[in-house]
Amino acid sequence: MTNNSDTSGKVVDKKYFVKTYGCQMNVYDSERIGDALEAEGYVVTADMSEADLVLLNTCHIREKAAEKVYSDIGRIKKLKLAREEAGKTMTIGVTGCVAQAEGKEIIRRAPVVDLVAGPQTYHKLPTLVADAVAGKKTVETEFEIENKFTKMPVATRAQTRSRGVAAFLTVQEGCDKFCTFCVVPYTRGSETSRSVGQVIDEAERLAAAGVREITLLGQNVNAWHGLGPSNTEWGLGELLYKLAEVDGIERLRYMTSHPIDMDEGLIAAHGELASLMPYLHLPVQAGSDKILKAMNRHHTRDDYLYVIERMRAVRPDIAISGDFIVGFPGESEADFEETLDIIRQVGYASAFSFKYSPRPGTPGAGMDDQIPADVAGERLQRLQALLNQQQLDFNKNCLDSEMDVLLEKPGKREGQLIARSPYLQSVIVDRSVGSVGDIVRVKITEAAPNSLVGISA
Ligand code: SAH
Ligand code: SF4
Ligand code: F3S
Secondary structure, three states, rough: OOEOOOOOOEOOOOEEEEEEEOOHHHHHHHHHHHHHHHHHOOOEEEHHHHOOEEEEEOOOOOHHHHHHHHHHHHHHHHHHHHHOOOOOOEEEEEEEEHHHHHHOHHHHOOOOOOOOHHHHHHHHHHHHHHHHHOOEEEEEEOOOOOHHHHOOOOOHHHHHHHHHHHHEEEEEEOOOOOOOOOOOOOHHOOOOOOHHHHHHHHHHHHHOOOOOOEEEOOOOHHHEEEHHHHHOHHHHHHHHHHHHOOOOOOOEEEEOOOOOOHHHHHHHHHHHHHOOOOOOEEEEEOOOOOHHOOOOOOOOOHHHHHHHHHHHOOOOOHHHHHEEEEEOOOHHHHHHHHHHHHHHHHHOOOOEEEEEOOOOOOOOOOOOOOOOOHEEEEEEEHHHHHHHHHHHHHHHHHOOOOOEEEEEEEOOOOEEEEEEEEOEEEEEEEHHHHHOEEEEEEEEEOOOOOOEEEEEE
């Protein structure tokens, strides 16, 4: 027993700090990691230099994201040395997708790192952390069949810290699609779904903690499937109907979806379920069939447009959001023009767009005809100019309309609140319209590229 343990063997007076990179799934995982550490007696700190344990929850999706981790480790090393000079310690761990992809190579490249733990090993973190704190270099990147969340402490406290009245809930993880540019199937493993019971239980806990809006997360969230009552096979649509019955949950969203998994049940839910928000994040990546095939996307440009058409038939006002990659190997100017064209046909409310980044171990990295960075950079600029214009147009279209917004948090200026529109826009409102957690009707009076302004309607 050391000074930092109580009689139950739990650590006392130990502080932790988690830095999150990458996607919403990492945001969710970081909260669950926080729950697991707090169950062991750790207390969160906002000041990294105060932390006995620093975890970097990393992203491997593009080279820049992965390299940022190493420059951050260099900076954190200085904090660790300063603590050691003052007679204290700091244990440094790398979790997330870089941990999975690079494993012990991380410790070779950055010997200051004590712990490496992949995304499917978080239920073992208490033991892994204890080993690392005891001075043992620890690397764990096994994939397990059973979902880690069944073995982790239930989520509530930490999760509700992040977005307050709006929370994430991971229902699906991993990917079997193997797009030729993407590391996710290698870093997150194959597709798994959490059970209906687990999801409903977590949603009820979130509701009890004051959450009003839940965003279901998954790398391919619409590939979620599970067993409903009397062993009927459920898809995401059925799960959404069930979640809509949870007392206190007023709004539902889900992301990210793959076009080939948009089934009729899910599309129908958008026409019938009032709490399902009119927003769909549906990446297409590229507009040319030749490139979609080379990307191994399993769908054509027309397949994608047909999903959008059916979606708009049941929910005409739906906001469509997407992801795009420019400069994939073999992309000609004509292929790129087809991407601009599909963007014009769809009309996006928002989007994320990236220059192709060759990732080690993916088929794309070895393809002939890699596109020079300056060509890809110039295409990205043109694509983003179009997407930015569409986002502004979408926002301007909301002027003078009335919508229900969820009051989420205090705004930058005194007396303001930030609210969330059904279409996932930020809406700035006066504090007098209500309290955080309320859903209020506002009239939109101003529209900027990234936000709206509303007044009580
Ligand atoms: N599961 C989601 C998103 C995965 S990653 C899906 O299937 O769409 C998020 C986005 O990062 C992708 O949609 C893609 O646009 C982008 N991305 C993934 N790998 C990339 C790479 N190697 N280079 C550039 N962008 C990439
Ligand atoms: Fe990556 Fe494609 Fe899977 Fe999305 S569907 S996570 S882009 S491999
Ligand atoms: Fe990045 Fe892993 Fe998410 S690679 S985008 S953190 S699934």
